[in-house]
Amino acid sequence: MTAIDATEGVATRLAEVRRAIADAAARAGRTDPVELVAVTKTFTAEHIRPALVAGQRIVGENRVQEAKGKWPALREEFDGIELHLLGPLQSNKAKDAVTLFDMIQSVDREKIATAIASAADSVGRMPRCLVQVNIGREPQKAGVMPDEAPAFVARCRVLGLPIDGLMTIPPVDEAAGPHFEALARIARDCGGLKTSMGMSGDYVEAIAHGAHWVRVGSAIFGSRPPIA
Numbered sequence: 001m002t003a004i005d006a007t008e009g010v011a012t013r014l015a016e017v018r019r020a021i022a023d024a025a026a027r028a029g030r031t032d033p034v035e036l037v038a039v040t041k042t043f044t045a046e047h048i049r050p051a052l053v054a055g056q057r058i059v060g061e062n063r064v065q066e067a068k069g070k071w072p073a074l075r076e077e078f079d080g081i082e083l084h085l086l087g088p089l090q091s092n093k094a095k096d097a098v099t100l101f102d103m104i105q106s107v108d109r110e111k112i113a114t115a116i117a118s119a120a121d122s123v124g125r126m127p128r129c130l131v132q133v134n135i136g137r138e139p140q141k142a143g144v145m146p147d148e149a150p151a152f153v154a155r156c157r158v159l160g161l162p163i164d165g166l167m168t169i170p171p172v173d174e175a176a177g178p179h180f181e182a183l184a185r186i187a188r189d190c191g192g193l194k195t196s197m198g199m200s201g202d203y204v205e206a207i208a209h210g211a212h213w214v215r216v217g218s219a220i221f222g223s224r225p226p227i228a
């Protein structure tokens, strides 16, 4: 595929996703905003640029290293980029993460919350944060267990992390709706937190369950090469 083939259609698909989001929000009677996080992991600056030209500003990456290689230059080119970290964070990358990202959606354990707090202290910059919840209680998946979420949110706040909401990735082989509903309930129990839920296959349903952020990659940028 040539570079032109690869980027062709990004602006069109972005417009379609935005329309689908607006329609879903209207059907659900939502009066609060729904924010689109365009997930750019594995895609090059050339591939991402049409979305930025079309006005997309909230973007998400999974890996600190990859984001560090791409986004500083794109930020020189485009004002107002809001970069979210969606993938698991390791303590030794905490300084890079608080320097680079405006939001960390994947705070999932005490050790990483502590690392973010001390990195933010030394760098002098604290990103907004979400707590990741393992809503399907899957053994291999990141996130705090659903019943532990309220105490962990409180603990993060004691450490100084500004927690805006909860993020989840439901089990791939189950209906997402009940999991979205469960996360929304926990978010209410935590005193009215926002939720980040819904990806290319199910963002419309997530909006019906109150998602504040939807994280959409392949529906905008096309399919990704399989990654390990």
Ligand SMILES: *Cc1c(COP(=O)(O)O)cnc(C)c1O
Pocket (backbone or CB within 6 Å): 039, 041, 062, 086, 087, 169, 199, 200, 201, 215, 216, 217, 218, 219
């Ligand atoms: C890759 C990824 C997405 C986007 O997935 P698509 O199915 O391509 O929309 C959303 N959230 C997280 C955490 C991801 O890793």
